[in-house]
Amino acid sequence: xxxxxxxxTFGKVLGTLxxxxxxxxCVTPLIYMVxxxxxxxxxxxxxxxxLRPGFDNYEYAIVKRNFGRALINSIITVTGxxxxxxIVSAMAAYGFEKKPVxxxxxxxxxxxxxxxxPGQVVLIPMFVMINHVHLTxxxxxxxxxxxxxxxxxxxxxxxxxxxxELLEAAEIDGCGEVRRFVTIVLPLVQPALITLxxxxxxxxxxxxxxxxxxxxxxxxxxxxxxxxTLSSNSTTxxxxxMAGATLTFLFPFTLYVxxxxxxxxxxxxxGVKG
Amino acid sequence: MRxxxxxxxxxxxxxxxxxxxxxxxxILMTVFNxxxxxxxxxxxxxxxxxxxxxxxxxxxxxxxxxxxxxxSDALINTVRYTLMTVPVQTVLALIIAAFIAESLKNRYGSxxxxxxxxxxxxxLIASATVxxxxxxxxxxxxxxxxxxxxxxxxxxxxxxxxVLASVAAxxxxxxxxxxxxxxxAGIMGISVEIQEAAIVDGASPLQRFFHIxxxxxxxxxxxxxxxxxxxSFQVFDLVYxxxxxxxxRATYTVAYMIYAYAFQDKRIGYACALAIFLLVIILxxxxxxxxxxNDREVKA
Numbered sequence: 204x205x206x207x208x209x210x211x212t213f214g215k216v217l218g219t220l221x222x223x224x225x226x227x228x229c230v231t232p233l234i235y236m237v238x239x240x241x242x243x244x245x246x247x248x249x250x251x252x253x254l255r256p257g258f259d260n261y262e263y264a265i266v267k268r269n270f271g272r273a274l275i276n277s278i279i280t281v282t283g284x285x286x287x288x289x290i291v292s293a294m295a296a297y298g299f300e301k302k303p304v305x306x307x308x309x310x311x312x313x314x315x316x317x318x319x320x321p322g323q324v325v326l327i328p329m330f331v332m333i334n335h336v337h338l339t340x341x342x343x344x345x346x347x348x349x350x351x352x353x354x355x356x357x358x359x360x361x362x363x364x365x366x367x368e369l370l371e372a373a374e375i376d377g378c379g380e381v382r383r384f385v386t387i388v389l390p391l392v393q394p395a396l397i398t399l400x401x402x403x404x405x406x407x408x409x410x411x412x413x414x415x416x417x418x419x420x421x422x423x424x425x426x427x428x429x430x431x432t433l434s435s436n437s438t439t440x441x442x443x444x445m446a447g448a449t450l451t452f453l454f455p456f457t458l459y460v461x462x463x464x465x466x467x468x469x470x471x472x473x474g475v476k477g
Numbered sequence: 478m479r480x481x482x483x484x485x486x487x488x489x490x491x492x493x494x495x496x497x498x499x500x501x502x503x504i505l506m507t508v509f510n511x512x513x514x515x516x517x518x519x520x521x522x523x524x525x526x527x528x529x530x531x532x533x534x535x536x537x538x539x540x541x542x543x544x545x546x547x548x549s550d551a552l553i554n555t556v557r558y559t560l561m562t563v564p565v566q567t568v569l570a571l572i573i574a575a576f577i578a579e580s581l582k583n584r585y586g587s588x589x590x591x592x593x594x595x596x597x598x599x600x601l602i603a604s605a606t607v608x609x610x611x612x613x614x615x616x617x618x619x620x621x622x623x624x625x626x627x628x629x630x631x632x633x634x635x636x637x638x639x640v641l642a643s644v645a646a647x648x649x650x651x652x653x654x655x656x657x658x659x660x661x662a663g664i665m666g667i668s669v670e671i672q673e674a675a676i677v678d679g680a681s682p683l684q685r686f687f688h689i690x691x692x693x694x695x696x697x698x699x700x701x702x703x704x705x706x707x708x709s710f711q712v713f714d715l716v717y718x719x720x721x722x723x724x725x726r727a728t729y730t731v732a733y734m735i736y737a738y739a740f741q742d743k744r745i746g747y748a749c750a751l752a753i754f755l756l757v758i759i760l761x762x763x764x765x766x767x768x769x770x771n772d773r774e775v776k777a
Binding site: 310347 | 745
């Protein structure tokens with residue numbers, strides 16, 4: 204009996220060590236990234252004494268290397284995408300779940316089917332279309348395609364829980380259609396809206412291929428695109444490149460620190476049910 | 478009678494209001510999701526360079542596709558990349574989730590989960606940039622560690638032998654936390670009674686893992702494998718930033734090939750044929766998965 208217990212404890216210790224080691228491997232590149240961003244050496248053999256407490260690399264990246272502009276573009280794009288996806292998805296989910304629209308289930312299945320289409324298939328025609336209507340190098344070109352079936356699917360799962368009786372009672376009390384949606388439905392599905400906002404934030408913030416091809420003017424670049432063009436045309440100024448990477452990482456990371464539970468629950472929810 | 482009329486009138490009105498709620502999504506979905514598929518199909522039968530009008534050439538693009546040596550290389554690379562990433566990240570995610578759920582039900586366990594999830598939120602381009610520097614032959618952290626242990630430096634990204642695995646490793650680093658979170662939620666959903674009954678019956682943790690946890694998690698495993706195969710088949714950002722498809726064609730993947738044909742060579746028609754080919758592969762994976770899954774469900 205004690206032999207078994209000993210072996211179990213040994214297994215537990217070993218397992219804890221291994222998982223800890225893996226967690227260390229997960230953050231080492233990021234710690235390295237931040238460390239290099241605070242050095243001005245051209246070599247990667249950095250020592251603790253090479254670390255400079257100043258923000259020279261960040262200043263250089265932001266002022267001279269377009270990161271300032273890219274940051275503003277990313278923030279505008281992400282804000283616009285989150286608003287658009289939240290509003291469109293909540294409205295559609297409400298229509299699908301609470302209104303007697305004929306043929307709605309078929310349409311909903313059609314929406315779901317589009318989730319199987321790989322991005323590369325729609326990318327080229329979308330490029331041709333956006334070129335045709337002269338919307339290249341605009342925020343609209345980045346924001347409008349962000350709306351998709353996933354948000355509607357997610358919102359609808361929460362919309363089921365909004366009680367019909369509540370809506371009927373409000374209607375009898377003379378509460379109008381739009382007011383019912385804004386003051387009763389939206390507050391009730393707020394957790395889903397937060398989850399969807401986090402999803403959209405990540406998708407829009409990290410979106411790369413589409414912004415790369417559609418907004419070619421450098422004053423319309425978003426962070427990942429600036430990041431990608433940066434090191435290919437500069438000498439190995441590692442400190443500056445890593446300052447850019449750290450900037451790109453900082454915003455989602457801050458969001459993660461404050462909304463960790465929603466991040467993780469959202470993924471688990473989308474995953475387990477999806 | 479009048480009441481009934483009023484009811485149908487009310488129903489009609491509600492249906493119209495419902496349509497108004499659905500309309501914005503319908504317009505966006507049609508313009509950006511559905512219409513482009515048909516456009517891609519049309520372009521795939523044409524010769525088109527975005528300057529002159531598309532010229533109908535029938536099946537020529539597809540015929541060229543299947544005799545294209547570059548495509549067979551890209552397909553082999555994509556499949557090899559998928560085989561390097563999917564099993565590793567799925568098994569790692571499962572083991573870590575199961576271990577934390579079983580043995581680290583404390584604050585340290587939840588701290589570890591939080592840390593392992595961090596790479597998920599790093600953008601692929603930032604990940605690629607950081608790992609490019611990690612892999613540097615001169616002074617990159619990994620080679621520094623290798624040198625310290627007495628090994629010679631490895632040219633991770635410029636040698637054909639190591640490049641694909643090096644890119645795959647970044648994907649494993651980035652994705653394991655994501656699937657771990659899904660597995661963890663699944664394990665937490667397993668009822669305590671089942672686990673306790675097994676403990677009373679004297680089942681060891683390993684027996685419980687193989688005979689209870691694993692079978693119950695089967696639907697999640699299928700979903701994770703499908704999702705990750707599909708995302709591996711579309712790998713682009715990492716390849717673009719880390720290798721540009723090289724050295725030679727060692728990391729040339731299907732998604733990268735679509736990009737190169739469409740936006741570097743401006744062969745829109747040919748690239749669309751390739752994209753439709755990718756679509757067929759991905760639909761096939763979906764159907765295989767659901768057929769396989771339903772089959773298993775019936776037996777279970």
